[in-house]
Amino acid sequence: MDPPKKSQNVNVLDNTQSQSKAGDLEGTPVPIANAGEVVAAASTSGDVSVRGMLGSSQSSQRASYHPTVMGFTAGVPSVEGSHNRSRAVASAVFPTQEAINRKVVSLVHFLLSKYRSKQIVTKAEMLAEITRAYELSYQVIFTKASDCMWLLFGIDVIELYPLVHSYFFVPALGITYDGMQHGVPGIPKTGLVIIVLCIIFLHDNCVSEEELWRLLNNIGLYAGRDHFMYGEPRKLITEHFVQEGYLECRLVPGSLPPSHEFLWGPRARAETTKMKVWIFFASIVRQHPRSNPFRYAEALIEELLRS
Incomplete structure (x- = not known):
């Protein structure tokens, strides 16, 4: 039984793991460690910080761009102007990690509001939430946001109608x-x-x-x-x-x-079941469930006895 196909982009607290029975969870990555900033941001209004969450990199330099000047002097394109335009286009097509993380926070907030109101959500609604400017980054943003819902809140985002890309929410693991x-x-x-x-x-x-x-x-x-x-x-x-x-x-x-x-x-x-909980745990620590044969065997035996 393979672990669920969840993205591993959500930051967790990485420390040395112990295989001893008394210390299996010692220093274990758990979902509410570093990614807690997502929760704080998603549960409050106003401007938010995304430093350190979701594997964000150091603040990147933003392209210098002025829509009225465009780097031209007396109608003649300059080398600097050409570079500025290239950086501006690159910034629009490839948003910074910080910008993506802010959109993840916004989408998590939106998904939580949908969950609270017991409504389904569509891809079109999510695109409208993150704005069309981030359409090319939608899959990355959606994957990270759904991971946050799953790991932080224990809420699974499940596709309901693939043709229209609509999703509903259920608590994880039954x-x-x-x-x-x-x-x-x-x-x-x-x-x-x-x-x-x-x-x-x-x-x-x-x-x-x-x-x-x-x-x-x-x-x-x-x-x-x-x-x-x-x-x-x-x-x-x-x-x-x-x-x-x-x-x-x-x-x-x-x-x-x-x-x-x-x-x-x-x-x-x-x-x-123990197996469902064990697979959830294994996905958090980025290990295959069979990486600990003792725990996997215990969970498997219970699974067989319940069937």
């Missing part, structure tokens, strides 16, 4: 909860549910509260501290995710002081 009513209103939380399920699976299906927060701290989530996308993550994870049945939180017997551990809840086991 999960039916998007969490938009919890935490920061209007922002899907399916991606965080999937991340926590990944962590639990990679820790032999049960992770201590201390270890869970240690790993979540690495991606900017701290208990008791508001997050721009999730709100207060402790309440979201230990209350709402548990109440919704995606997590089970239980007291560790004999622990002093009392400590808790997390397992998959009944709704998670009913709606998704």
Whole structure:
């Protein structure tokens, strides 16, 4: 079973990965690390910064171009004018990475609004959103934006009618909860549910509260501290995710002081599988699912038993 064909252009936090069972997620690239700027930009209005997101390069030099002068002197084309026109044409045909990233942010914002209103979206609407000037870069922009929806929000953008290129949105991996009513209103939380399920699976299906927060701290989530996308993550994870049945939180017997551990809840086991979660994780860390034979075999056995 091959990983889903998602683009690998979304920046993630790259660190050394461990194959040990206790450290499978140590330093693991996760979708809400560097690409979090996309979420901030997509969930707020006004001017935004795209530095460091989606693999953006250093700010490129913009072509010097004036529509009225055109580099001509007394009607005679100059060498400088010719170079300026060439740079202007190149800039129009091949927009800078920064310009593309800004259009990705704009498109993510637009796709989220469509998801909130439960509407399909067409290619024509997306082209209108990013403007026709970026038509030649549409596929790159659309791919990055759909990757952000999938990796950051846990929302899959699925083509509905290929002839007219229309798309609809569903929570990823079969999960039916998007969490938009919890935490920061209007922002899907399916991606965080999937991340926590990944962590639990990679820790032999049960992770201590201390270890869970240690790993979540690495991606900017701290208990008791508001997050721009999730709100207060402790309440979201230990209350709402548990109440919704995606997590089970239980007291560790004999622990002093009392400590808790997390397992998959009944709704998670009913709606998704270890294989789906494992493939999602493998796509994030840019590995084939079989790169860890132990985890792949565990997920495959469960898949066979469920069929």
